[in-house]
Amino acid sequence: MKVERVELLHVAIPLVSPFRTSFGTMTTKDTFLLRVVTDTAQGWSEFAADPEPLYCSEFVGAAELVLADHLVPRVTPEVTAAQVAPRTHAVKGHKLAKAALETAVLDAELRSFGMPIGTFLGATTDKVPAGVSVGIKNSVPELLADVEGYLAEGYARIKLKIEPGWDVEPVRAVRERFGDVLLQVDANTAYTLADADHLRRLDEYDLLLIEQPLEEDDIRGHALLAQRIGTPICLDESITSARDAATAIALGACRIINVKPARVGGYLEARRIHDVAAAHGIPVWCGGMLETGIGRGPNLALAALPGFVLPGDVSASSRYFAEDLTEPFELRDGFMNVPAGPGIGVDPVPETLRRFTTATKVLYA
Ligand code: OSB
Ligand code: MG
Structure with missing residues (x-):
């Protein structure tokens, strides 16, 4: 599978009520999505951590940097989902960032076969x-x-x-x-x-x-x-x-x-x-x-x-x-x-995504 483009979309979506844990209080889901466009299909994923490293050592700013400078260059242009982990293994840690990349690639790959995850x-x-x-x-x-x-x-x-x-x-x-x-x-x-x-x-x-x-x-x-x-x-x-x-x-x-x-x-x-x-x-x-x-x-x-x-x-x-x-x-x-469609089985609603997107960055094109 040939990757043609990787985009990172910052999103900020208010929570219905503040979520307090022993490590902090969240009021907004403030993160980014990855969109990977390949020669056969496109794939989506969501980075799971927050802007602050309180649940784990990773956070939005660091993930953006490690994806742009160290992870995306290792998996482009030719890659399969199973190759993402071995090809990025030399980069220590950053598992949540790696997960976002692998999932978007996997989504694209599965969609190209029409197979649900x-x-x-x-x-x-x-x-x-x-x-x-x-x-x-x-x-x-x-x-x-x-x-x-x-x-x-x-x-x-x-x-x-x-x-x-x-x-x-x-x-x-x-x-x-x-x-x-x-x-x-x-x-x-x-x-x-x-x-x-x-x-x-x-x-x-x-x-x-x-x-x-x-x-x-x-x-x-x-x-x-x-x-x-x-x-x-x-x-x-x-x-x-x-x-x-x-x-x-x-x-x-x-x-x-x-x-x-x-x-x-x-x-x-x-x-x-x-x-x-x-x-x-x-x-x-x-x-x-x-x-x-x-x-x-x-x-x-x-x-x-x-x-x-x-x-x-x-x-x-x-x-x-x-x-x-x-x-x-x-x-x-x-x-x-369980979503029944190909890949992750869900897509962002375009108009909603536009409204909640605060910035977009091209990581590979
Ligand atoms: O520890 O399981 C956790 C949310 C953010 C960070 C860590 C945790 C959680 C949750 C919420 O417990 C789980 C959810 O409903 O998504
Ligand atoms: Mg927990």
């Missing part, structure tokens, strides 16, 4: 159960009102963002009020091993999992914590490759893995993590980064692989945006449909 990855269903990630609120009543709304919409699982000072109390309140809903928490690295006794207080609330309680490079710490709390540990930030997954599983650092394609360099490595986890009997679920429809479409396809046995952070467009870049994704009886 779910078919390519090995999806076994056409709809997946949807969970919702609920940010840190100013008060417990505010949280309960939000959770009540999401449950009324039909979400199959609730995830509460936690941090020191906002953990046991909100979890207890949600459990008491809503009974045996599927409930889990995400700390985004906000605790240390010294908090083990405190985190053990969550054991009585029968949580599905606690996500990433400790620093991203602390695999051993998670293994030690796992011996001191009953709630299953799930890793997010710590897992950046199939090898990481194998290490974490072997060391007893996690019983569940959150697979985010962007964090691990793309859908090809995400599938390998799924395979490694499945071979060990470790359940996985598909994480999210508040993506627009361009990022969420392919995430839904990944979530339809058989090892994805827990509901993912794959919510309806309306949970994030008043207006999405694509046709809106809707929740039906707690499920989201």
Whole structure:
């Protein structure tokens, strides 16, 4: 496949409400899309991180630079999706930037064969159960009102963002009020091993999992914590490759893995993590980064692989945006449909994309 043009489109789309985590508060999805035009089809992708390096070390400005100067030159003009990772391997890190490039190339390649990404990855269903990630609120009543709304919409699982000072109390309140809903928490690295006794207080609330309680490079710490709390540990930030997954599983650092394609360099490595986890009997679920429809479409396809046995952070467009870049994704009886069209199965709505685009840059022509 011959790449003829690579464009980077900055977009800024307001969130329906601020999203607060232990690492910061987001009010806008401020990122970029990649458009790769080839001799056979064009492909789209979305960069998953934010303008500030608070969730992970990558951020919009750095990704733009590394794509322009170091990644795009290594994959042009002739490339296939499977070649993107080996050809960019010499560039250390920058997995979210690499994921954006690989996904746009993969989208173009699959569209030229007329194949949906779910078919390519090995999806076994056409709809997946949807969970919702609920940010840190100013008060417990505010949280309960939000959770009540999401449950009324039909979400199959609730995830509460936690941090020191906002953990046991909100979890207890949600459990008491809503009974045996599927409930889990995400700390985004906000605790240390010294908090083990405190985190053990969550054991009585029968949580599905606690996500990433400790620093991203602390695999051993998670293994030690796992011996001191009953709630299953799930890793997010710590897992950046199939090898990481194998290490974490072997060391007893996690019983569940959150697979985010962007964090691990793309859908090809995400599938390998799924395979490694499945071979060990470790359940996985598909994480999210508040993506627009361009990022969420392919995430839904990944979530339809058989090892994805827990509901993912794959919510309806309306949970994030008043207006999405694509046709809106809707929740039906707690499920989201996997896009059925070729490639990632979704396109930006041209007029909407124009309105939300703040700058365009040609990276290759
Ligand atoms: O840790 O899973 C996370 C959003 C941005 C960055 C990190 C995370 C999240 C979420 C939201 O939890 C998931 C979503 O609905 O997209
Ligand atoms: Mg997380």
